[in-house]
Amino acid sequence: MSPKTLYDKIWDDHLVDEAEDGTCLLYIDRHLVHEVTSPQAFEGLRTSGRTVHAPERTIGVPDHNVPTTPGRDVHIDNEESRIQVEALDKNARDFGIHYYPVSDLRQGIVHIVGPEQGWTLPGMTVVCGDSHTATHGAFGALAHGIGTSEVEHVLATQTLIARKSKNMKVEITGKLAPGVTAKDITMSVIGTTGTAGGTGYVIEYCGEAIRDLSMEGRMTVCNMAIEGGARAGLIAPDDKTYAYCKGRPHAPKGAQWEAALNWWKTLFTDDDAKWDKVVTIRGEDIAPVVTWGTSPEDVLPITGVVPSADDFKGGKVDAAKRSLEYMGLTAGTPLCEIPIDTVFIGSCTNGRIEDLRAAAAILKGKKVADGVRAMVVPGSGLVRAQAEEEGLADIFKDAGFEWRLAGCSMCLAMNPDQLEPGERCAATSNRNFEGRQGRGGRTHLMSPAMAAAAAVTGRLTDVRELM
Amino acid sequence: MDKFEKLTGVAAPLDMINVDTDMIIPKQFLKTIKRSGLGVSLFDEMRYDDDRNEKPDFVLNKPAYRNAEILVAGDNFGCGSSREHAPWAIKDFGIRCVIAPSFADIFYNNCFKNGILPIALPPEQVDLLMRDADKGENARMTVDLENQSITTSDGEVLTFEVDAFRKHCLLNGLDDIGLTMEKAPAIETYEVTLAQARPWV
Numbered sequence A: 001m002s003p004k005t006l007y008d009k010i011w012d013d014h015l016v017d018e019a020e021d022g023t024c025l026l027y028i029d030r031h032l033v034h035e036v037t038s039p040q041a042f043e044g045l046r047t048s049g050r051t052v053h054a055p056e057r058t059i060g061v062p063d064h065n066v067p068t069t070p071g072r073d074v075h076i077d078n079e080e081s082r083i084q085v086e087a088l089d090k091n092a093r094d095f096g097i098h099y100y101p102v103s104d105l106r107q108g109i110v111h112i113v114g115p116e117q118g119w120t121l122p123g124m125t126v127v128c129g130d131s132h133t134a135t136h137g138a139f140g141a142l143a144h145g146i147g148t149s150e151v152e153h154v155l156a157t158q159t160l161i162a163r164k165s166k167n168m169k170v171e172i173t174g175k176l177a178p179g180v181t182a183k184d185i186t187m188s189v190i191g192t193t194g195t196a197g198g199t200g201y202v203i204e205y206c207g208e209a210i211r212d213l214s215m216e217g218r219m220t221v222c223n224m225a226i227e228g229g230a231r232a233g234l235i236a237p238d239d240k241t242y243a244y245c246k247g248r249p250h251a252p253k254g255a256q257w258e259a260a261l262n263w264w265k266t267l268f269t270d271d272d273a274k275w276d277k278v279v280t281i282r283g284e285d286i287a288p289v290v291t292w293g294t295s296p297e298d299v300l301p302i303t304g305v306v307p308s309a310d311d312f313k314g315g316k317v318d319a320a321k322r323s324l325e326y327m328g329l330t331a332g333t334p335l336c337e338i339p340i341d342t343v344f345i346g347s348c349t350n351g352r353i354e355d356l357r358a359a360a361a362i363l364k365g366k367k368v369a370d371g372v373r374a375m376v377v378p379g380s381g382l383v384r385a386q387a388e389e390e391g392l393a394d395i396f397k398d399a400g401f402e403w404r405l406a407g408c409s410m411c412l413a414m415n416p417d418q419l420e421p422g423e424r425c426a427a428t429s430n431r432n433f434e435g436r437q438g439r440g441g442r443t444h445l446m447s448p449a450m451a452a453a454a455a456v457t458g459r460l461t462d463v464r465e466l467m
Numbered sequence B: 001m002d003k004f005e006k007l008t009g010v011a012a013p014l015d016m017i018n019v020d021t022d023m024i025i026p027k028q029f030l031k032t033i034k035r036s037g038l039g040v041s042l043f044d045e046m047r048y049d050d051d052r053n054e055k056p057d058f059v060l061n062k063p064a065y066r067n068a069e070i071l072v073a074g075d076n077f078g079c080g081s082s083r084e085h086a087p088w089a090i091k092d093f094g095i096r097c098v099i100a101p102s103f104a105d106i107f108y109n110n111c112f113k114n115g116i117l118p119i120a121l122p123p124e125q126v127d128l129l130m131r132d133a134d135k136g137e138n139a140r141m142t143v144d145l146e147n148q149s150i151t152t153s154d155g156e157v158l159t160f161e162v163d164a165f166r167k168h169c170l171l172n173g174l175d176d177i178g179l180t181m182e183k184a185p186a187i188e189t190y191e192v193t194l195a196q197a198r199p200w201v
């Protein structure tokens, strides 16, 4: 048998049918749905008299436009948001899928709830009508986003029509320096390869620095594979993966656990497997980074200065000019002198317990700078509860942070949490597009520890100064 | 998906190039939970003024074209974002066929997924159909997918190209889901194997 990559193995294991022209039918193990991209798909099922083929493999949770303030389980003010959430409530009931409504403690961002509840397991295929489905790749699952017609297709058939991507290896060697986190890894990779560097590929992240990461950190890395243009990101499962999965509500138990474990242990890239592209970065070379522009590839070490459009080539010159103007930045300004007025800690990139611990470690005994509005939006109700138990919530609140309920919140500003035009935000989310966090809002992406440091000083800050 | 076999109806002329999906359906309508109901918002900014009154000059507001089922348009129709709301809005309005010299790729694909027939023709033929459409509601065109022909109100016949597989799907009302369902036995077989090999899934 010819050597295979991890991606090849998962793909082959899920192939239902392959047509002569290379179009494949792939079996889907887990389908996650949320309120924004699913209503039309369910409506499609109704009008064509179809049902959900495998409701037991389908999990719904409202997250994108739910408010993160108390009372939302009773009433949502914004009518369109309320209708979308109510539609998901009804669809979940009518079609009998697993469901975590806003009133459920386990509700949260779909990509945090899936792993937390043990729905996401190694070697699975996982899809969701959301591009950050890549997050689940941290378990060695093939996970990616799909469009609304495809959501309906998966609901009706539990399969997806797909074509195979190419194999790309991203290796992070060695150890990370103090103050450098999973977020800095994944942003540095995008800074190196560009937002189209992964187009047409599924990335497998490997190397010592990746192995050293916790599951939370690995999810952060895979989450942003999509910002690098890749279809999906993967990390081979290991003891940390198994330990994370063990005992989760929907993880296998007893003899099935043993059987699963045996199979999971075959999920790695064979020696001599063929890579279509390889990128290697030394862990030691990665610094705490921030974005300065309006594309996730606009990444620089916090010790750097705002670039000039002339530093770039080709089409990027105009793009950089536009970015700098939108961001209200002048070339040559040290990044750590840029004042901010908002801090957002949360999202499917950095809304897990480890992220909150990292931010709280910086904040302990300190205060949010005058004039800065800071909020923490835990990724799920369970993350929130755990943070309260560990005393993290008090640290945030004492420092002057708002302590919110779980949801996507200011990551995409479809709910009331939005930036005003011109406001500048230190954010732990994944997209710094124009208007992403509110019309005219300016976003700098960074790790939770860096965002906490910015909250304390009121400017972009090298977290190592506060360590 | 609705079948598309043969359609005889009024064709509306929209003599503009680069009609993008933002023009077809602006972003404020994406918060909907339906595919249907978007027809009233089709071409929203061109169709209504700031007070939501119809602009009488816009083609689909003219009495002759209010029930148009065919749209004849300029080059590069449907460019811009991938929103599937664009073909949803067109179909909900009642248009089942769009004729233009060329289409943006994603929009073109999305049409077939939604029972709409997009037809690309050489510019001079589109011009001829545009002039025919200009004649108003008595000038009805016939689009025959089986024979791949368009008959103008004067009885002139043009032929068009369409991918054989897509033609088959439209004629039979097969969407991707319908086609995949034809493979139900393969899916069942897979599920039986899965239940044995990886029962925890």
Ligand code: SF4
Pocket (backbone or CB within 6 Å): A063, A064, A109, A110, A111, A130, A132, A347, A348, A349, A407, A408, A411, A412, A429, A430
């Ligand atoms: S947190 Fe942000 S990126 Fe993640 S699913 Fe929600 S909106 Fe998408």
